Amino acid sequence: MQFFTLVAAVLVITVQQLVEWKFGVAGLVGLLMLTLGIRANRPGISSAGAVLLALLVARPAL
Secondary structure, eight states, X not given: OHHXXXXXXXXXXXXXXXXXXXXXXXXHHHHHHHHHHHHTTOHHXXXXXXXXXXXXXXXXXO
């Protein structure tokens, strides 16, 4: 059971680092809002985070 917890923690940290590397601080804030909204059962916060991440992914490449 502890192995799965460790693997999940490593996966979460990896995803956070990838989002910050690719999308910067705004991506990290969006991911944080999405995660906190889901954990706190607040659909408004999680929706705002999801929209922010969607906007960052859909932006045109320069």
